[in-house]
Amino acid sequence: MMDKFAALNAFVAVIDHGGFAPAARRLGVAPSSLTRQLNTLEGTLGTLLLNRSTRSVTLTDVGQRYLEDARRILDDLDNADRAVSEAGGPPGGLLRLSIPVAFGRLHVGPALPVFLRRYPDMRLDISLTDAVVNLVEERIDIGIRLGALAPSSLIARKLAPHRRVICASPDYIAEHGAPATPQQLAAHNCLLFDYLSGDSSWTLTRDGARERVAVSGNLKASGSELLREAAIGGAGLILMPKWLVGADIAQGRLVPVLEGWSVSPGPEEGAIWAVYLPSRRGSRKVNCLLDFLSDHFGSPPYWD
Missing domain, CATH: 3.40.190.10 (Periplasmic binding protein-like II)
Structure with missing residues (x-):
């Protein structure tokens, strides 16, 4: 007898993870097991849910409608299980x-x-x-x-x-000085985080005044920790969240600049x-x- 909930879970996993092999890895089963479950489910329903090729798996029109109901059923089951398991005793x-x-x-x-x-x-x-x-x-x-x-x-x-802060190492500030105004950032080597938007400007506010400064530098990276290490090494100024650089500031490895200006978003x-x-x-x-x-x-x- 087919385990209907297991088959629904397999169906949703194949779609969510882009194929039988990645879904099988996520669920910890063999790809052949998922194939059997989906074949049995489609046979029971008497219709195809998936278009299969050697390169991709896509939903049929019927499969798209069935996917929405399958997600709702699995969520309802999860909610029912959670309500029972959390009814008493410590959280688990x-x-x-x-x-x-x-x-x-x-x-x-x-x-x-x-x-x-x-x-x-x-x-x-x-x-x-x-x-x-x-x-x-x-x-x-x-x-x-x-x-x-x-x-x-x-x-x-x-x-x-x-909260975010602009900072640099003591060595960088000793050699290049600290910017006294936001516009002076344009003259400094600013280490840039590689935002998807491609924006390379920093916005600062103080007492209602707003300064947007185009900044540039010789290092751009998609990893915040790499930029932090480069700044500690004296490579330039960084704009980073306090949760990343707070300990470095407290221990003197980095020094905040333009402290009278806010570089955080709204509250x-x-x-x-x-x-x-x-x-x-x-x-x-x-x-x-x-x-x-x-x-x-x-x-x-x-x-x-």
């Missing part, structure tokens, strides 16, 4: 998280041993990625997002502020957010982890 079960790479390494990873000792029935599956993942498609319970949030139906909880945009689906609202294990992280970061956060 699996949580899947997506966390930006550097922030996860510096500020989430070190705290997890304490969390797991405190809640031994909890299990965490964490994906470190700087991509903004689709929580539904990736079956993610909590996504950690930095800065501004795009409009969506997701529930957002602020965990900490996301609601400049935040570290946890986002989750409305169906996870009220989940004890979700709230348990978010309460823990919020307490761990502190108010103000320890990196400030």
Whole structure:
């Protein structure tokens, strides 16, 4: 007899992960097992859900409609399981998280041993990625997002502020001086984060005044930690969040400049957010982890 829920899970996984092989790796099964499940499901339904080729797997028109119902059924099952498992006793079960790479390494990873000792029935599956993942498609319970949030139906909880600072090493400042005004940034070697927008300007505000400065330098990178290391080595000025460089400033490896100017977004945009689906609202294990992280970061956060 076909396990209908397993077949639905296999169907959704094949679409979400772009094929049988990657879905099988994600689920920890053989690709042939998924193929059998999908063949059986299609045979039971009497229609094709997937167009298969040697290079790709795509949905048929019927498969597209069926996918929406399959996701809803799997979510309903997850919600029912969660309601029963969380009815009493300490929080337990699996949580899947997506966390930006550097922030996860510096500020989430070190705290997890304490969390797991405190809640031994909890299990965490964490994906470190700087991509903004689709929580539904990736079956993610909590996504950690930095800065501004795009409009969506997701529930957002602020965990900490996301303040930014311009800084350089003492050696760089001793050799080149510190900018006294935002416009003087244009004369400095500014190490640039490779934003997808391609924008290479920094915006500063003070007492209602707003200065947008086109900056340039001899190093651009998509990794914030690489730029931080280059700045510590004296390569130039960087604009980075306090959670990344706060310890360096406290220990004198980096020195902030233009401190009278704000380089943070607005109060609601400049935040570290946890986002989750409305169906996870009220989940004890979700709230348990978010309460823990919020307490761990502190108010103000320890990196400030």
